[in-house]
Amino acid sequence: MSKRIGRLAAIFTAAFISLVINLTYLQFIAASSLTAKPENIRPILYEKRIERGKIISADGVVLATSNKVSDGYERFYPEGETVSHITGFYSQKYGRSGLELIYDEYLSGQTRVSSIPDYIRRLLGKEAPGNDLTLTINMDIQRAAMKALGNRKGAAVVLNPKTGAVLALASQPTYNPNDIDDNWKTISTNLDGAMLNRALQGRFTPGSSFKIVTASAAIEENLVSTDTVFSAPARSSVYGGKVSNYGGKDYGKATVEDAFSQSINTVFAQIGLKLGGAKLVDYAKAFGLNISIPFDLPTSEGWIPAASDMDKLEVAWTAVGQGRTLVTPLNMALICSTIANDGKLMRPYLVEKISERNGNTIFKYRPSLWRQPISKDTAVIIKSFMEKTVDMGTGTRARIGSIRVAGKTGTAEVSKKEPHAWFVGFAPVEDPQVAVAVIIENGGSGGRVAAPIAREILATALGKNR
Amino acid sequence: MLILVLAIALTGFFLVSQTTNQELKLALRLATLLAAAFISLHLANRFFARFADPIMLPLSTFLCSLGLVVIWRLKPNLAIAQLSWILIGTAAALMVLSFIRRYQDLKNYKYTFAIAGIALLFAPIFIGVEHGGARLWIDIGPISFQPAEIAKILFVLFLAAYLEEKHELLSISTKRVYGIWIPEPKHLGPLIIMWLISLMILVLERDLGTSLLFFGLFLAMLYIATGRAIYVSLGAFLFAAGATICYFIFSHVQTRIDIWLDPWTDPSGKGYQIIQSIFAISSGRLAGTGLGLGHPTLIPAHQTDFIFSAVAEELGLLGGVAVILSYLLLITRGLKIALAAKDTFGRLVAAGLSCVFAIQSFLILGGTAKLIPLTGVTLPYMSYGGSSILMNFILLVLLLLISEQRSAPNE
Numbered sequence: 001m002s003k004r005i006g007r008l009a010a011i012f013t014a015a016f017i018s019l020v021i022n023l024t025y026l027q028f029i030a031a032s033s034l035t036a037k038p039e040n041i042r043p044i045l046y047e048k049r050i051e052r053g054k055i056i057s058a059d060g061v062v063l064a065t066s067n068k069v070s071d072g073y074e075r076f077y078p079e080g081e082t083v084s085h086i087t088g089f090y091s092q093k094y095g096r097s098g099l100e101l102i103y104d105e106y107l108s109g110q111t112r113v114s115s116i117p118d119y120i121r122r123l124l125g126k127e128a129p130g131n132d133l134t135l136t137i138n139m140d141i142q143r144a145a146m147k148a149l150g151n152r153k154g155a156a157v158v159l160n161p162k163t164g165a166v167l168a169l170a171s172q173p174t175y176n177p178n179d180i181d182d183n184w185k186t187i188s189t190n191l192d193g194a195m196l197n198r199a200l201q202g203r204f205t206p207g208s209s210f211k212i213v214t215a216s217a218a219i220e221e222n223l224v225s226t227d228t229v230f231s232a233p234a235r236s237s238v239y240g241g242k243v244s245n246y247g248g249k250d251y252g253k254a255t256v257e258d259a260f261s262q263s264i265n266t267v268f269a270q271i272g273l274k275l276g277g278a279k280l281v282d283y284a285k286a287f288g289l290n291i292s293i294p295f296d297l298p299t300s301e302g303w304i305p306a307a308s309d310m311d312k313l314e315v316a317w318t319a320v321g322q323g324r325t326l327v328t329p330l331n332m333a334l335i336c337s338t339i340a341n342d343g344k345l346m347r348p349y350l351v352e353k354i355s356e357r358n359g360n361t362i363f364k365y366r367p368s369l370w371r372q373p374i375s376k377d378t379a380v381i382i383k384s385f386m387e388k389t390v391d392m393g394t395g396t397r398a399r400i401g402s403i404r405v406a407g408k409t410g411t412a413e414v415s416k417k418e419p420h421a422w423f424v425g426f427a428p429v430e431d432p433q434v435a436v437a438v439i440i441e442n443g444g445s446g447g448r449v450a451a452p453i454a455r456e457i458l459a460t461a462l463g464k465n466r
Numbered sequence: 467m468l469i470l471v472l473a474i475a476l477t478g479f480f481l482v483s484q485t486t487n488q489e490l491k492l493a494l495r496l497a498t499l500l501a502a503a504f505i506s507l508h509l510a511n512r513f514f515a516r517f518a519d520p521i522m523l524p525l526s527t528f529l530c531s532l533g534l535v536v537i538w539r540l541k542p543n544l545a546i547a548q549l550s551w552i553l554i555g556t557a558a559a560l561m562v563l564s565f566i567r568r569y570q571d572l573k574n575y576k577y578t579f580a581i582a583g584i585a586l587l588f589a590p591i592f593i594g595v596e597h598g599g600a601r602l603w604i605d606i607g608p609i610s611f612q613p614a615e616i617a618k619i620l621f622v623l624f625l626a627a628y629l630e631e632k633h634e635l636l637s638i639s640t641k642r643v644y645g646i647w648i649p650e651p652k653h654l655g656p657l658i659i660m661w662l663i664s665l666m667i668l669v670l671e672r673d674l675g676t677s678l679l680f681f682g683l684f685l686a687m688l689y690i691a692t693g694r695a696i697y698v699s700l701g702a703f704l705f706a707a708g709a710t711i712c713y714f715i716f717s718h719v720q721t722r723i724d725i726w727l728d729p730w731t732d733p734s735g736k737g738y739q740i741i742q743s744i745f746a747i748s749s750g751r752l753a754g755t756g757l758g759l760g761h762p763t764l765i766p767a768h769q770t771d772f773i774f775s776a777v778a779e780e781l782g783l784l785g786g787v788a789v790i791l792s793y794l795l796l797i798t799r800g801l802k803i804a805l806a807a808k809d810t811f812g813r814l815v816a817a818g819l820s821c822v823f824a825i826q827s828f829l830i831l832g833g834t835a836k837l838i839p840l841t842g843v844t845l846p847y848m849s850y851g852g853s854s855i856l857m858n859f860i861l862l863v864l865l866l867l868i869s870e871q872r873s874a875p876n877e
Contacts, residue, residue: 002805004690005817009801012824016794019828020787022837026747027783034748039733039741042749045761 044092048072053107053130055087055099058167058352061139063087064100064177066129075100079139081174082146085197086137086297086350089177094184097195099133099351102296106131106354106363131362134352136165141434144460145170148453154440155198155329158457161337161426161435163367164346167461169297171198200299203326204439207412207446208246208263208394209422210321212335212382215260217283218271220378226385227255230267241313243269243320246411260385261393263409265320272319277307280319286373287335288345289327294370296350302331322413333437336424339386340406340432343379345371387429395423397451400459404429407454409446418442423450427458434461467524468508472501475531481757482539496538496549500531503556514563515870519803522869525796526847526862529789530855533848536776539758540769544850551852555859562863569867573811576627583620586613587663587680591670611853614667614676615844618822619857619864621680625687626814633691633810661701665708674709674722675833675841679825681705686821687814726839739766743834746772746779747786754782769850771842775834789848790831797824803869812868819861 026034035043049072055064064087066073075090077083088098096104109130145156149172158168175187175194187194196202218224232251235244245251245265251258259267272280281304285291289302303326310318317323330348338345347370354363374382386406389395394409407425414420421443426435436454443449479493504527511523530552538545566572572579590613664681667673685701688694712719721736729737742765749760762768762776769776778786800820807813826843833840844854846861 001690001693001810001813004693005801005804005813008686008690008817008821009798012797012801012828013794015824015828015832016790016797019790019831019835019837022832022835023747023778023783023786023790026744026835027751027778027786030744031748031751034745037745040745040749041764042745042761046755049759 045072047108048092050108051129052090053109053132053357055107055133055135057083057135057137057139057142058165059138059140063135063137064090075177077177080178081176082139082143083137084174084177085171085199086135086169087177089180091180091184093181094188098197098297099135102298103133103351103354106133129357131354131356133354135350136160136167136352137169137350138167138461141168141457141461142170144168145457146172146174148456149438149440152440152443153192153198154438154443154453155202156436156438156453156457157199157329157333158461159333159337159348159435161340161432162346164337164348164370165352165367166348166350167434168457169197169199169350171196171200171202197297198439198441199329200295200297201328202439202441203300203303203328204420204422204441205322205412205414206325206327206332207321207410207420207422208265209332209335209408209410209412209424209437209446210325210327211260211263211268211319212339212386212408212424213284213287214268214272214275214280214319214321215256215385216287216339216374216378216382217279218256218275219381220283220374221275221279223274224256224271226257226381229253229255230259230270232259232264232267234266236266236269238269238273238316239312241316243313243316257385257388260408261389261391263389263394268320269316272316273312275319277310277312277315277318280315281305281307283373284325286371287338288331288371289325293330293334293348295330295348299330300328302327321410329437329439332422332424332439333435336408336426336437337432337435338373339379339382340426340435341379342376343372343374344369345373383429386425390425394447395425395451397447398423398425398455398458400427400455400462400464403427403458403462403464405455405458406432407451409451411444411446414442418444421446421449423447423454425451425454425458427462434458436461467521468504468527471524471528471531472497472504474528475500475535478532478535478757479538482535493538496534496545499549500534500552503553504530507556507559510560510563511866515866518866518870519799522796522799522862522865525792525799526858529792529796529847532777532789533773533845533850535757536773536780536848537769537850539780540763540773540776541850544769547852548850548855551855554852555856558856559859559863562860563867566867569815569864569871570809570811572623572815573627573630576624579620579624579627583617583624584663586617586620587667588670589613612844612851613853614673615851615853615857618679618683619819619861621683622687622815622818622822625684626811626818629687629691629814630810661704661708664705665712673842674719674839675826675829675843678829678841679822679843682825683818683821686825687818690817691810691814722839722841726836729836739772740834740836740840742766743772743775744836746775747835750779750782750786752783754778754780754785756780767842770844771830771840771849772834773845773848773850774831777848778835793823793827793831793846797827800865803865807868808871812871816865816868819865822861823858 051073052066063079063083064077067076088100090096090100107130141158145168156170173192173194232254234248234250235242243265251264254264284304289304292301293299305324314323347368349365353361355361386408390398390405390407395407398405398407405427406429410422412420421440423446424437426432436457438450438454440449476497479497483490483493537548664677667677685698688697725737729740733741746762757780760779762779765772797820804813804816807816829841830843830845832838844851846858
């Protein structure tokens, strides 16, 4: 009988060891794949328990915070739709976007156990809240930009040209990130693309605002100077096609400076041809097209066709800003701030610092040069062109009293619809503090529609609007 | 050892009160009562059964306390009820300890036990209440209890007494046919009866777990008593045949097996419980999420059948293995008591009780971790449930009594 009891003990031992093996399998080998199953709502529940970090503007306005509710924390956006294209949204049902997505690791504070006190804190359920993000966004400028765009489809990017700090990032239409769970369907299927961040991801024909690039290239290459004179007819034939001026205006003869401030297409077509496709494309790339811009939020790449893909007619039109070239408002803001910053293109950034709730800073951004497409001399010349444009050219509606404003309008012709209205500019000319790019989709003339918006934004940024 | 166990329990109470924002005072009161109960049981054990096994009581205290902590964490309002049952259990255990001086006396009541056992087993069919598709409970006033829990101990006592008388007969009077020992047909009677009883539980009470438990227990005891593998194989074959037929006839048995084979076909319906259970277990990883910090409440029946999933989630592999090994240790200690028992009856009772324990805990531990099909039985000492707690204490004390006589110096 003893032997039989022993055998029974062996059977039971084997059975229980198989339990241990099975448990090890579930908790180690299969654990990751089981956690990833869509039916498993635990990851979401764990996150809900942690107090997510705040997102705060440069001037101390809370843009995203977590409020305590019965079963954890709930995300709240006090500024709602004004900054939703920056903060993004955070939803248990629909995931996350914007900074909530890109900086998720920091905001959620999902780090590994680092010390014994940390482990004890975790056992007691007192996990440290996530890290806070402080942005470069200035809410006065952001609000002014959103308000100036109003209910028109469009975008505005405001930069500090000296550092690359993004002071405002506006895109209309927008959505309220607090309503994501309730109105997902309406928001996500909005025909005008409420969730599209036009400022970073909308790609548009640049129109005449691109003449900054053409002029910079031609002057940097010493092909023209400020007072080189070109013929400036209403239209001219180029290799089997035509280049014509906006509004069909005939200027007779014009200097490069006048051609810039009056935005004369027939002159820029000649400059473009003189420069040649290859050089034009090289400079466009140097200014940040055809390359992914390093940034804190997803951006679309600006695009210019390869020189080998363009005939001379297309080179001429590309130099004018028409053709197949596409840019984002961020591209144009960077091009503009390069001129403002004496040819130095600073890497744009949005997150100034990341800090723990106890104030300990774990990351601090230091401005850095991204590229330098042109020399300071060239930049100074283009600056004067741009100032003249606002003083007495196409951009007079951007004038702000005694402040010296520089800018360039753009009216980008698109098929069958009203043109896109562009304005890029900076101020004050003698010591640029703010650079801006504004676009109103199918808004009409850049000088009439976009310039006043840029004016509002610049004035606010320079404290002239309070 | 007992003090160590109680310290662990106290830590558990403290952690839960911190993580679930419950009153620490209440936790201390629960812990104090629990400690008082076990310390008095321990002292009584020292007094009445001085030579009894020294490991089993602290082990079951550990499992019981852990169970109580986890229940408090899962369903705070059930903790007091569970604690009352633990107190009643320890009181009953004390009574058994002080009244039954010689367990051999129990032999005299074997047919009473048999009849009472069968009556209890089948009572739910007539006056029972259905919970979760199985008719296993009887409601008496506010208390609902599972008579099968009591029946299993009675069964062990009866079988041990019966087999002690008959084991020689059963093992000797066999014919040899083609080199295989074939028992006389008349001796197959009990086997057939037991088989029928098990199948009846399966069919009428729709409870695969209890059915398996009783039949497995019977086969194990028969094997120990007679040493005839033929009984075991014949019995296993019969049960398998019966179960297979049930699989095709009864949808609930079929559902159970199908869910086990592939729960993902209906993850939000039939497979929900087992899927939530393995999600819970897998999220525990090595050290668990910490008490009160996981989400085991997502599993239906988390405080009863699925309490182990909660332990595995919040205490991780370490906690889970500790629990599994504690059960294994209890079982092997039980079998050791059986080995050392002075008489066949004691030996069979100890082995039988150990088997009850082993089969039941294996069924539910394996079931919650999807190692075997899920059968709804409680996890001894840990699951919430009055009759389960009460009877497991009595089971423990019986084992202690048997071990006491083994090691007591000859009078």
